[in-house]
Amino acid sequence: MPKIVRLTLFKIPDPTHVQEAIDKYSTLTQDAVKDGKPYISLATATRTHDDPRNKGYSLVARTVFDSKEDMDFYDNECAAHGEIKATLKGKVVDGPPLTVYMDG
Template sequence: MPKIVRLTLFKIPDPAHVQEAVQKYSTLSQDAVKDGKQYIQMAAANPTHDDPRSKGYTLVARTVFDNKEDMDYYDNECAAHAGIKATLRSKVVDGPPLTLYMDA
């Protein structure tokens, strides 16, 4: 079964808040646990380049999971992800983030 690669694009206007999100994602794969074990294969976030093609998105988070079930756990039950969502909720503008996922 192929791994799942997930990209989440955020519109966060304040560069300080973008850096805060980058920091949160830098420890996500260690902080997120499922059944007492780390389950995220890779997590990172980076600011986008200031370019009209970015359409206002200022941050891209990339997470890699072993399978879709792990990604679903991340969305619905993961305390570390809930913490990131709580931190970013008031900082994101123009609706919810855009999330895409695909087989690796």
């Protein structure tokens, strides 16, 4: 079964808040646990280049999961993901982030 690669794009206007999100994602592979064990293969976040083609998206997070079930756990039950959501609450503009995922 192929891994699941997920990209989440955020519109965060304040560079300080972008850095807060990058810091949270930098420890996600250790912080996110399922059944007492880390379950995210890769987690990174980076700011986008200042370019009109990015349509205001200022941060891209990339997470890689071993399965769709792991991604669903991340969305619905993961405490570390809840911390990221709490960190970004009220800082993301223009609605929720754009999330896409695909087979890796």
